[in-house]
Amino acid sequence: MTSPLSLKHCRPGPTKRSSPPGAGAQAVILPAVQREPLVDGHGRSIGDVRISVTDRCNFRCQYCMPAEGLKWLERSSVLDFEEITRVVGLLASIGVGDVRLTGGEPLVRKDFPKLAGMLAQLPGVEDLSVTTNGFLLGRDAAALVAAGVNRFNVSIDSLQQDKFYELTRRDALPQVLEGLHTLAAFPEAHPIKINAVAIRGFTEDEIPAFVDFAREFPFEVRFIEFMPLDADHAWEPEKVLSGAEILAAINAIHPLEEQPREPSATAKVYNFADGKGKIGLINPVSEPFCSDCNRIRLTAEGKLRTCLFSLHETDLREPLRSGASDDELIQIVRDAVWRKELKHHVGEPGFIQPARTMSAIGG
Ligand code: SAM
Ligand code: SF4
Secondary structure (H helix, E strand, C coil), rough: CCCCCCCCCCCCCCCCCCCCCCCCCCCCCCCCCCCCCCCCCCCCCCCCEEEECCCCCCCCCCCCCCCCCCCCCHHCCCCCCCCCCCHHHHHHHHCCCEEEEEEEEEHHHHHHHHHHHHCCCCCCCCCCEECCCCCCCHHHHHHHHHHHHEEEEEEEEEEEHHHHHHHCCCCCCCCCHHHHHHHHHHHHCEEEEEEEEEEEECCCCHHHHHHHHHHHHCCEEEEEEECCCCCCCCCCHHEEEHHHHHHHHHHCCEEEECCCCCCCEEEEEECCCCCCCCCECCCCCCCCCCHCCCEEEEECEEEECCCCCCCCCCHHHHHCCCCCCCCHHHHHHHHHHHHCCCCCCCCCCCCCCCCCCCCHHCC
16 A cells, blocks of 8 residues: 655645736736626526536546546537637636636646636636646646646545555556645645545545544545436445534544635535644535535536536537627526526435536536
8 A cells, every 4th residue: 555644744825826827927917807797596696617628537436437438528529728718708707706627637638737827817717726636746736836726626535545446446546646745845736625525335444544644734635425426327325425424433533623614615624623634524415505506617518507416508619619799608608597506406306317427517
């Protein structure tokens, strides 16, 4: 087994971008166009967009992709950098200033740091973050930080090499930890959050190692309840290891103190009572946080989704490619967002799992 405890300590930096990013320092920063903010039909303000930059991935996590992979989108179907930049710029002009880049695995998209740099410079983009499996961070961390990405989530489901392999179907833990090490050396990249999907029968044994990890290193370890978005349709309620169960297990090792929840936050955050480190619990199944959800999503081929569990979506690619004006595109977004689902129905009778897997949505 690889020791996860070979990372150097480093100090957390600021959470928001305090100055324009380094990439393209000569670029002119224009003020954001002032338009009416984006709200849904239930009165929720939308301020956060998750952009899937590719449906492809170099891992095959059991809770997400099938072992053989999925049928990838044709390259011409995927939004190009200019199209993504236009959509993000328009969204930023209506108050959607938190932008998370995800996938699939975003770092497998060719020239991904270039795209990050284009988005970081857009007026109104206040926070630019990336969710990654970490495998290519050794190669790309410096370029992404230089491009202006100011927050990173790195997904690691186990700190044991064999169990990591079992779940992701890739023997990649050493390289992921190396990538995390590379990233952690950049003060601008902090806080770094570690995402672990919590699955009954798998994650219980991981908890003590993650507790040590969160206490020793400046990473918030966050456990995410397993959701029915897996390609294998193996999800069942009994496989969800709930946040409450994880909380009890951690409290038995090192007591935690709950922190006030920030508006629209997905995670409940806890500090260790002795001040050493943080744990986050994301409990979408046992404690849904739909009532103040401020998020929308854009798939790699340009479908706007207003909920992870949406059964319908709105195409932006066709209007983008057929010459729609900014105002027309914004109206399409407003109409779709107006119909944003009040809540998800996971665990309720009649729940229907979306056809898309998490990798094809952009988690
Ligand atoms: N490939 C990148 C990664 O794994 O970080 C980004 C995309 S991945 C779809 C985004 C996040 O969704 C990851 O943290 C992953 O663990 C999580 N995820 C995927 N499938 C999930 C599921 N069925 N339930 C809960 N979380 C899931
Ligand atoms: Fe790939 Fe992320 Fe899905 Fe794992 S969770 S298969 S790394 S997209």
